[in-house]
Amino acid sequence: MGIRPLEGYRVFDFTVAKSGPYCTAILADFGAEVIHIENPARPDPVRAMKPGYDGTSTEYLNIHRGKKSVQINAKTEAGRELAYKLLKKCDVFVENGKPGSAEKMGLGYKTVKAVKPDIVYASISGFGQDGPYRDRAAFDTVVQAMSGFMSLTGPLGGPFTKAGPSMSDMITGIMTALGVAMGLLRREKTGEGTYLDASMFDIYTSLMEAAIADYVNAGVIRRPIGNRHPSNSIAEPVRCKDSEFILQMFGDEMHRRFFAEFDMPDLTKDERFKDGASRVANRDVLIDEYVNPALANYTMAECREKLTRAKCPFGEMNTIEQLVEDPQFRHRECMIPVTDSKNGTYQIYGSPFKFNNFDMPRKTFAAQAGEHNVSVLRDVLDMKDNEIKDIFGRMGVNVDI
16 A cells, blocks of 8 residues: 555644544544544534434534544643643644633643643634634634635625535635645754644635735735636636536637537637637627527537547536536545445545555544544553553543553
């Protein structure tokens, strides 16, 4: 199978909800041993969300894949004692509480660094660890709104709209995982740990393509244009004989191939469509009077063949039900089955990463709360059974040994 890049690293995962757990799930995918810390007095609310699979939410089952679960109540003396013991054996600490919340439980960066001087410590929050919004709570929709993302999304002339999935949560998880990996790489070169302040607001605004720069530098204000693209003339739903699909093209040569494939005149010789700017200015005429009438002569199957031959990007507008039956989706193993002793067999996302010299297995399922209480303390801390019973007993947690 080959060695995954993060094998040999251990992560103290002090996260809840989505952004933090998705970050640590990615670290686990790349081989890190992730120990997810769960408060026995206050379980992660995502576990109980609906829909669920045999009592555990499908979302939890996905974003906690491949992790171990240890119950620690960090508000207790015994909990902090156990946390510090584990931290001495860890390379990475990830938390996503409100700024200052980890410090209140004795797990702030300065304290953790004193316990483990070369720790790579990542804090995820809505707006960052400083600034006027530091203490404001934030969820995905709040960040989508405040980042300006919603002001670019929605029907032409219609209300601002959020993306369907919790994109700021998920992208923040990805970016923080990248930051952690960079922190570990730097540690390999310098021997020093690092602190990463990951703000959902900062990260999401950085993904706004040219919209912010267009305004700041050129005074251009972007607003929702539906399924269209601001600089591509043909980039929206089009209709053929029996279906509707997305077509998106760029550049004169691609347009010429499209026109030729569908027996249309070379419209790049028409003043209205001679270049990108003129095509965007006259896109309604181009689509309504030329593109849709030409496509109406062909079925979706015929369009698929012709557009593939002409090397023009297109895509069926799949529903989720259609997506899971899509041959490319199946071939790339975008969903795979995993099995655990309590929940049986269920489906989670397969890895989007394909490497040539190591695999990205997803064979491990999301752990039950506290499933690894005993095994982690035995294997990682070399604690005896009586010591394990004692420290969990002082936290009010029953363990079977």
